[in-house]
Amino acid sequence: MSEQKSEQKPAQAPARGRGPGGGGPMGMGMGMPVQKPLDFRGSLRRFAATLRPERFNVFVVLVLGIGSVALTVLGPKLLGNATNVIFAGVVGSQLPAGVSAEQAEEGLRAQGQDRMADLLSGVPGVVPGQGVDFTLLMQTLGWVVAAYLGAFLFGWLQARITTGVVQRTMRSLRDQVEAKLHRIPLSYVDAQQRGEILSRVTNDIDNVAQTTTQTLAQLVTAVLTVIGVLFMMFWISPLLAVVALVTVPLSVILTAQIAKRSQPQFVEQWASTGRLNAHIEESFTGHALVKVYGHQEATAEVFAKENDALYSSSFKAQFISGTIQPAMGFLANLNYVIVAVIGGLRVASGTLSLGDVQAFIQYSRQFTQPLTQVASMMNLLQSGVASAERVYGLLDAPEQEPDPARSRKVEPVRGRVAFEDVTFSYTPDQPLITGLNLVAEPGQTIAIVGPTGAGKTTLVNLLMRFYEVDGGRITLDGVDTRDMSRDDLRSSVGMVLQDTWLFKGTIEENLRYGVPDGAEVTEEEFLAATRATHVDPFVRTLPDGYDTVVDEEGSSVSAGEKQLLTLARAFLADPAILVLDEATSSVDTRTEVLVQEAMNRLRKDRTSFVIAHRLSTIRDADVILVMEHGDIVEQGSHEELLAAGGAYARLYESQFAAPVVTEEEPAGA
Template identity: 55%
Template sequence: MSTATTPRPTPASSPPAPSDASRPAAPARRGPAARERLPGPAAGPAPERSVRFRASALRLLGELAADRIRLAGVLAAGVTAVGLSVLSPLLLGRATDLVIRGATGPGGVDHPAVGRYLALSAAVVAGGALFTWVQQRLATTVVQRAGHRMRARAQAKLARLPLAYLDGQPRGEILSRTTNDIDNVTQTLQQALSQTVRALLTLVGVVAMMFWISPALALVALALVPLSLGLAALVGRRSQPQFARQWAVTGRLGGHAEEMITGHTEVAAFGRRDEAVRRFDALGEELYRAGLRAQTVSGLVQPAVTLVGNLTYVLIAVLGGLRVASGTLSIGDVQAFVQYSYEFNGPVNQLAAMTGPLQSGVASAERVFDLLDAEEERPDPQRPERPAGPRGRVSFEHVSFRHVPDRPLVEDLSLTVEPGRTVAVVGPTGAGKTTLVDLLLRFHEPTGGRITLDGTDTAAMSREELRSHIGMVLQDTWLFGGTIAENIAYGVPGEVSRERIVAAAEAARADRFVRTLPDGYDTLLDEDGNGLSAGERQLITLARAFLSDPVVLVLDEATSSVDTRTERHVQRAMSALRSGRTSFVVAHRLSTVRDADTIVVLDGGGIAEQGGHEELLAAGGAYARLYQAQFAAG
């Protein structure tokens, strides 16, 4: 059997046309047209919390550990490049000494020797440049692979998160974490791996050469390094909370923009455009101020470190000149040392400049890690059971469910549906109709009792196995970027022939309007199905249900978006689809459930009454009151 025809939405970006190996995941529907949902975590601004910089930074570096061989190559290429680079000033110093001795001595300048030093220096510089390129290429590969793994883990995580988490988060916020934040993390890792590693290696090499030439001058050069590090640490502690706030506001701004774009019709219809613009401007102003404070504070590091480096440079020049005058050092040694001092300050400035990006990257990493660490839904059993020859017998045995401990949504509900029977689930808003369907599909787990499919506890089955026997058509249609044929074939894995797709469309009464389109079944749709009416989009999802051929069928307000005439056609089509299948029809429009074998009236989380249409009307109970309320005008 095939998976559910219209799967429970999960937030994901709009995919390209699907292949058999990879089908796109439905995005979470939010806004005025959203389905009846359970209360979830608050979807407001991210709460202020302490920043876990060190732990998050170490974990971020751990993301690179999967590419140990390439990381070793990065370090090897970096050590080689730095080793060659630090030899150049020494070689130039030796050439300078030869020139000075030759100019002041009787033998003249040894031009061949000077030429050899210069050629060797040029070769060393070229070799250093080559290994620097190799290091950067390997570093880019390592970082991009790490970013790819983080995105894959985030997408896989979304598939394992409970529905309450997804319902409680704005889609724009989740998209921001899986796109903007991961992009920022990869940029930070790129800079850290290519620039920071090289800067640290250069510092080690330069300091070693400085001590070799003159330990006394080397100690002078190192004397002010603690001051630079102290300034960088002080500024870093002050800027990190600002970067955390900046990325939190970025997520809120993305969520607001996504909601306003998704519900732009309702925003315009209710005259809330100005309010939406004011809210966007307020969030933009908050983001501007957070970014300004973060960049202003972090921007203090490099000028402070540069000032300290210039002071060191002046001290070395003065002390080196005195040592040349006293004959302790040669002019070439002082020239090399001054050049090393300049190269020493360069990496220090690079490390200082990395303070801001590192703080920003770690702040984004924390947001990604929060998503990856979110509590997942209960895992499938290690040895899942499978119903033998599923026929579609569904039984709810004393089922209870509550999302919040003191707010029961379903309480001690028992219901048995025999194979091939149609059960209509009706009741007032909030009675638990959609919750009942969610429990059947294991979008939520019962807090009491159990649900069985042909005698097998659904909790003992894998979710994939369970949902492969259930087809579902939601009130909110979902289409992805692809052809109409691909959208109809979405619920069936593998290749599907065009004949089967057309037959499903004919059964759902969709073939007629599809053939009127310029490209027929090859007409490309975007993620919102623009160009099609709400009813036409619903007919495509119904065709998807026909093609999937499930054992159990769930229709959740499946005809609410079509007109009365089309509804009659669809009802006849759905009657044929329900034939021989266990069907659950969730409906508010009671005219669509008259022919159900059993009508179950939910109220207060339990079954208020059940029976046939005429029987319940004659009883004069909850169903009769609902029916009379809908048809009183008639």
């Protein structure tokens, strides 16, 4: 409804083109800065609450993670034992047979070879004169393989269950968003760009799903690995464990500082994504107008501006957070060098075995690896939380007033509509309708005329409860519409709007869209409606007839034919009250006459509200209301208003008394 767009200016309306960066074609709402910082902890806690229905499966994921990590942590120790078996065999083969390891150590010390004696004392299982015990070695390696295979199986099950948890949670989140979209008032939708809302419903939820899939199991595994590895490190050598932990505070401080700087960039990244999607959606929806008015370059400039903004914020977010991993890698290598040097000295002194040092080096790698993983996941985590916050922002949007607990239902609907001292404004400081009184008796046709922005479409919005009145009340057959459920109220009203809307489906499916659930329309009734609205003749010319597939763009039918389809849809709905908002604006003059006849039949025995700019279409209305600035300034029949010579007469004359312009001939012609 083109008029509706001019009237509906809710409090948030500046975001639709009059805010920062809103100037220029297709530039509505572009370039707006992020208004508030990311509430990382709050959004993260809220998302954790979203996972509550899956708490049992999350517990199973935790148990499987413990099993997988325990076996993974056990692997280096078992592998260190295998190294000790080999090293003991190598050392034992170089010692004389027939003596014990203690006697061999005493002999080395007696010969002044204290360093070799210290080395020997740190090697468990040495049998002088005996080489490598391959039976024991194979058994030990078998346990290593079993541990890693078990860790793999546990990890595989963990990943599979995690995927199910995430996808079910995202399905639930999408259901919540879908339900929310049905509860938010029209004023919220009017104040937002459709592309921005679509971006939250699609891109942001997909990003949350991707982030959760990649981080949930890995975070659990990483935390458990740190705990398990830390235990094994202290078990093997408390000294080396303390040395390895020196770099941890540095890692935490470094990660926190980098994350602090990258968080705002992730917020801006997804905000830029929403603005860019909104611009693209607007540009393609109005593609023809962009070309007609030659705004391709202006549109491309806005796209380039938003694309550059998205590039800039994405680059900063990824670059800043991307420095975490190399920084953590540097600290991990530094830790590796320190452990290797001190561990080598401990082996030489006989305090530790070679296998234990080997295991400890592996553990030091395993200890820093999950920290590095967590650090590298911070960019994903921050991005996901930023998207989650945008989704929760939609879920927290103000909702329309709920229907009364005990709603009243009018059966049968006679169609008496009364506006009683109605007051309404889209913004508190700009009143639109004040003290309006209007009564439409059953079967009457009420025509509403007036200049653009006078409040004509607003009356329809208030009747349908798309907006709630600020004062007064609207009644249907004596019942306040606020005491009725919206479904019951709207099921009694059929609307044919200036902006036609078709969904992707066959013509017959589109025509039957308005038929109430449970109602049946016979083939005869269906054809009678299509013939009365002159739909049948042009549909018969289509290759697939009523099975022809159309969509919102209606590429296979003309604008006038789309208007006829919406009229036929209203015929089949068979409502008690009919609203026609410029319903013949897209048809030619000849078709308009035919449609007028059809609408006259459609309006018979129904209360009808007809909004019209072409006054020729409402001459036979029972009552004509002339509105200016939200007030009814005149009302009466066509003849009465013309005779009064007031606002209606001036409108009528402006349409039908075409001015005659003459040019004076130049002198001497």
